[in-house]
Amino acid sequence: xxxxxxxxxxxxxxxxxxxxxxxxxxxxxxxxxxxxxxxxxxxxxxxxxxxxxxxxxxxxxxxxxxxxxxxxxxxxxxxxxxxxxxxxxxxxxxxxxxxxxxxxxxxxxxxxxxxxxxxxxxxxxxxxxxxxxxxxxxxxxxxxxxxxxxxxxxxxxxxxxxxxxxxxxxxxxxxxxxxxxxxxxxxxxxxxxxxxxxxxxxxxxxxxxxx
Numbered sequence: 125x126x127x128x129x130x131x132x133x134x135x136x137x138x139x140x141x142x143x144x145x146x147x148x149x150x151x152x153x154x155x156x157x158x159x160x161x162x163x164x165x166x167x168x169x170x171x172x173x174x175x176x177x178x179x180x181x182x183x184x185x186x187x188x189x190x191x192x193x194x195x196x197x198x199x200x201x202x203x204x205x206x207x208x209x210x211x212x213x214x215x216x217x218x219x220x221x222x223x224x225x226x227x228x229x230x231x232x233x234x235x236x237x238x239x240x241x242x243x244x245x246x247x248x249x250x251x252x253x254x255x256x257x258x259x260x261x262x263x264x265x266x267x268x269x270x271x272x273x274x275x276x277x278x279x280x281x282x283x284x285x286x287x288x289x290x291x292x293x294x295x296x297x298x299x300x301x302x303x304x305x306x307x308x309x310x311x312x313x314x315x316x317x318x319x320x321x322x323x324x325x326x327x328x329x330x331x332x333x334x335x
């Protein structure tokens with residue numbers, strides 16, 4: 125059958141459209157092959173978070189986000205990391221350590237302790253529990269999951285907000301203030317913990333030194 129000019133134009137249009145669709149379909153694979161934007165530090169944080177979430181197992185109610193407190197770096201830098209294990213991202217904020225962990229107030233954590241009255245930060249894995257209203261307003265109760273932090277509830281070791289945990293405090297003094305062993309964050313940043321870390325997720329504290 126003789127092909128008309130109209131048929132030829134239609135065929136050309138079809139072939140062009142098919143080529144565009146094929147190119148569009150191939151695009152995600154090309155993007156996926158690009159280098160990951162996640163930094164070496166953030167990859168290490170995500171690795172620690174995954175390891176500790178797996179280790180805590182059924183003690184946790186939620187395993188999508190974990191909080192990693194890296195006390196191997198000074199209080200003047202963001203060292204509390206929200207590790208999102210679902211989308212592979214890390215967001216970092218300032219956090220304090222306890223007076224008993226830094227008696228000379230150098231800005232560096234020198235030691236951990238689980239002893240009542242020590243005013244020190246405890247090492248290890250915690251589960252975040254419910255909100256409550258206390259001395260520092262809305263706070264998050266914590267339960268220690270290990271021998272190194274088994275007294276967390278009795279010691280009232282919690283997450284809370286505090287003015288001495290703010291960037292302004294660092295700008296003035298070069299370091300954060302110290303808590304009584306609690307994980308204190310800036311009042312502005314603490315909403316991140318209330319919404320994204322409470323309710324049965326992991327908080328893990330150790331001297332990791334990830335930079």
